[in-house]
Amino acid sequence: MTSKPFTGSDSLLRSLEHEGVEIIFGVPGGAILPAYDPLLSSPIRHVLARHEQGAGHMAEGYAQATGRVGVAMATSGPGATNLITPLQNALMDSTPLVAITGQVPTGSIGSDAFQEAYTTGLAMHCTKHSYLVANADEIPDIVHEAFHLASTGRPGPVLIDVPKDVLNSPTEWREPTLAGLPGYKPTKSGHPMQIKSAIDLIESAERPVLYVGGGVIKAGAHEELLAFAEAANAPVVTTLMARGVFPDTHRLALGMPGMHGVYTATTAIQQSDVLVSVAARFDDRVTGRVDAFAPGAQVIHIDVDPAEIGKVRKAEIPIVGDARAVLDAMNAELGKRRSPEEAPERKPWFDQLATWQEEKPLSYDQTPEGPIKAQYFIERLHSLTGGDALVAAGVGQHQMWVSQFWEFSRPRSWINSGGLGTMGFALPAAIGVKAARPDELVFALDGDGCFQMTCQEMITAATENIPVKVVVFNNGGYGMVKQWQNLFYGGRLSAVELSSDTPDYPQLAEAMGAVGMRVEHPSEVDPAIDKALSISDTPVLIEVVVDPEEMCFPMVPAGGSNDQIVMGPEDL
Amino acid sequence: MQHTLTVLVENKPGVLARVSAMFSNRGFNIHSLAVGPTHQEGRSRITLVVDAPELEQLKKQLHKLVNVIKVQELAPEVALEREVMIARISCNPASRGQVRDTASLFEARVIDLSSSSITFELAGTPEHLGTFLDHISPYGIVDLVKSGRIALRKESELTPTMSAGSSA
Numbered sequence: 001m002t003s004k005p006f007t008g009s010d011s012l013l014r015s016l017e018h019e020g021v022e023i024i025f026g027v028p029g030g031a032i033l034p035a036y037d038p039l040l041s042s043p044i045r046h047v048l049a050r051h052e053q054g055a056g057h058m059a060e061g062y063a064q065a066t067g068r069v070g071v072a073m074a075t076s077g078p079g080a081t082n083l084i085t086p087l088q089n090a091l092m093d094s095t096p097l098v099a100i101t102g103q104v105p106t107g108s109i110g111s112d113a114f115q116e117a118y119t120t121g122l123a124m125h126c127t128k129h130s131y132l133v134a135n136a137d138e139i140p141d142i143v144h145e146a147f148h149l150a151s152t153g154r155p156g157p158v159l160i161d162v163p164k165d166v167l168n169s170p171t172e173w174r175e176p177t178l179a180g181l182p183g184y185k186p187t188k189s190g191h192p193m194q195i196k197s198a199i200d201l202i203e204s205a206e207r208p209v210l211y212v213g214g215g216v217i218k219a220g221a222h223e224e225l226l227a228f229a230e231a232a233n234a235p236v237v238t239t240l241m242a243r244g245v246f247p248d249t250h251r252l253a254l255g256m257p258g259m260h261g262v263y264t265a266t267t268a269i270q271q272s273d274v275l276v277s278v279a280a281r282f283d284d285r286v287t288g289r290v291d292a293f294a295p296g297a298q299v300i301h302i303d304v305d306p307a308e309i310g311k312v313r314k315a316e317i318p319i320v321g322d323a324r325a326v327l328d329a330m331n332a333e334l335g336k337r338r339s340p341e342e343a344p345e346r347k348p349w350f351d352q353l354a355t356w357q358e359e360k361p362l363s364y365d366q367t368p369e370g371p372i373k374a375q376y377f378i379e380r381l382h383s384l385t386g387g388d389a390l391v392a393a394g395v396g397q398h399q400m401w402v403s404q405f406w407e408f409s410r411p412r413s414w415i416n417s418g419g420l421g422t423m424g425f426a427l428p429a430a431i432g433v434k435a436a437r438p439d440e441l442v443f444a445l446d447g448d449g450c451f452q453m454t455c456q457e458m459i460t461a462a463t464e465n466i467p468v469k470v471v472v473f474n475n476g477g478y479g480m481v482k483q484w485q486n487l488f489y490g491g492r493l494s495a496v497e498l499s500s501d502t503p504d505y506p507q508l509a510e511a512m513g514a515v516g517m518r519v520e521h522p523s524e525v526d527p528a529i530d531k532a533l534s535i536s537d538t539p540v541l542i543e544v545v546v547d548p549e550e551m552c553f554p555m556v557p558a559g560g561s562n563d564q565i566v567m568g569p570e571d572l
Numbered sequence: 573m574q575h576t577l578t579v580l581v582e583n584k585p586g587v588l589a590r591v592s593a594m595f596s597n598r599g600f601n602i603h604s605l606a607v608g609p610t611h612q613e614g615r616s617r618i619t620l621v622v623d624a625p626e627l628e629q630l631k632k633q634l635h636k637l638v639n640v641i642k643v644q645e646l647a648p649e650v651a652l653e654r655e656v657m658i659a660r661i662s663c664n665p666a667s668r669g670q671v672r673d674t675a676s677l678f679e680a681r682v683i684d685l686s687s688s689s690i691t692f693e694l695a696g697t698p699e700h701l702g703t704f705l706d707h708i709s710p711y712g713i714v715d716l717v718k719s720g721r722i723a724l725r726k727e728s729e730l731t732p733t734m735s736a737g738s739s740a
Contacts, residue, residue, distance in 0.1 A: 132586070181638065183582065183642070305636070306632050
């Protein structure tokens with residue numbers, strides 16, 4: 001018997017093992033077939049998703065929950081095109097991801113072969129970088145470069161497209177290098193003079209705000225942030241991508257700013273005299289109308305990506321660097337000047353913030369007889385779990401409510417689609433989270449519209465033994481779109497009503513191998529959560545029938561100024 | 573406003589597409605483009621002339637492309653800029669002499685000849701080529717091709733007087 005030659009596929013798996021990959025989320029197919037054979041003898045776990053989009057979001061969930069690079073694998077053509085949404089999602093949320101796609105054999109490229117798509121061309125605009133492998137000998141270096149690019153600087157998705165003949169051709173594996181990246185040199189530490197100037201400005205500020213973005217989580221800088229906020233005595237707002245990086249119970253925490261942000265967080269930015277943006281990107285959902293955003297603030301902008309600086313808002317003090325390195329340097333600079341106890345008191349500012357918090361809190365109205373408000377369920381879930389869970393959300397009203405009402409206490413406990421706003425993200429992302437951190441309690445908090453977009457991944461959760469818990473807030477429609485039609489289109493509801501009783505969610509869950517429950521009355525909420533928490537070996541779905549008329553507030557209408565926050569329908 | 577950018581890149585498949593897509597994605601028109609290898613192995617230089625209101629963000633976005641090594645904007649006063657042109661000018665035996673005389677003032681070289689046309693090659697600054705066209709177009713341009721502009725940063729204060737293709 002002759003031994004099987006070492007091929008491109010073997011080299012690919014060996015390279016992935018070399019990068020420390022534990023799990024690949026994927027779906028096989030013709031062109032990627034050769035790579036699935038050595039997978040059988042690899043220590044890498046393969047989680048078989050039911051759709052490549054699901055595989056991609058699982059890899060994103062894995063990456064967001066761990067900080068490690070998530071890996072998704074798919075075949076050519078439709079496999080690759082189905083990965084486009086997660087790639088763009090990962091690009092916009094700076095999630096480290098490596099996607100590996102099969103491609104038709106080199107000689108067939110460009111011939112409209114079966115399952116051919118111009119994958120690297122499609123990926124050009126939704127990845128940090130992409131590769132088409134021309135020769136199996138390149139595989140170790142390309143994989144190593146891809147992981148390096150995905151995880152350093154501003155993290156993001158990288159795609160490796162491998163033609164089938166390359167996977168099949170004999171090759172050798174060798175220790176990879178990064179010699180092939182002469183132009184890639186992300187700046188790590190901030191400029192010392194700029195850091196000094198930033199501290200000067202913050203120390204002299206009367207109304208400073210630390211505007212903290214998701215990059216702080218990526219940089220692993222939550223401890224440095226806490227130390228800096230306390231030493232500087234400056235309040236902290238955390239963007240949607242940053243929820244959890246700063247404990248919500250902290251005296252300096254103001255919560256999330258922006259379109260559906262906490263009044264005090266949004267208004268504190270508006271009234272600030274010094275705005276310190278730490279790895280945030282002045283997203284339109286945060287700024288509202290840009291020319292009316294924080295009009296009196298001098299801006300210190302810290303970001304690892306130089307292209308973010310000045311993109312939306314001019315920065316008086318730009319600092320290019322990794323959030324952790326820069327905050328570390330800022331802490332050191334501050335420490336040289338005085339002790340934390342000598343921080344400026346800023347009493348008028350903190351009194352003002354306290355007044356806003358008192359007068360304009362987040363609120364909702366839960367009557368004992370129902371209908372259930374999603375906000376109430378979220379608060380009960382937080383209470384009954386002690387907040388000790390990792391939560392993923394889809395996109396829309398429910399996402400905003402989780403972000404508003406879940407009291408976050410640690411980084412990487414909030415997994416969501418911020419930039420792209422991808423409905424259907426929650427369930428597959430939660431599967432990736434649970435696969436990465438099996439000892440944690442993992443919830444997908446989803447809407448009915450979102451759930452229907454990727455619900456088949458419940459089968460993945462059941463068959464791969466990844467016991468996530470799914471909450472479907474069923475308001476029988478696309479709640480956020482309906483809210484806009486109610487507020488801005490005179491209540492003319494167009495294509496927003498889904499059926500409230502089709503599908504039957506508990507039955508659907510049961511059919512897919514999960515335990516299904518339905519709660520319709522506030523009194524049923526706690527028992528259902530208790531029951532869900534008592535099941536640890538299978539996925540669980542709780543359908544929560546919620547008020548279909550509930551709207552999400554506060555709200556800054558799109559394109560409006562953040563000075564005009566609508567606290568409820570009565571303000572419109 | 574037109575800006576000249578010189579971009580040092582890795583000579584790899586797809587790099588030109590990434591660079592040009594970066595401009596088209598943001599709605600900016602590339603006025604001229606030239607690309608070719610440099611003296612360093614594996615390095616190419618792309619010279620772009622683009623219409624854009626400001627370049628700072630574009631330069632940063634170009635830098636984000638992994639295969640881009642260096643990006644420089646060349647302001648007109650520090651740029652050595654050249655273009656090459658091949659122009660086919662309509663003429664008959666009677667007008668041929670006049671056409672040739674005009675062209676020779678610009679040091680344009682004849683590279684093809686027929687009974688109805690004469691074809692010139694000409695290299696020089698964009699302004700030089702423009703002036704040539706102003707003078708030659710009355711005879712009738714049959715066809716014309718221009719290379720993209722190429723450019724390097726000036727090192728010397730003397731360079732302006734050494735401009736190639738000058739008619740002086």
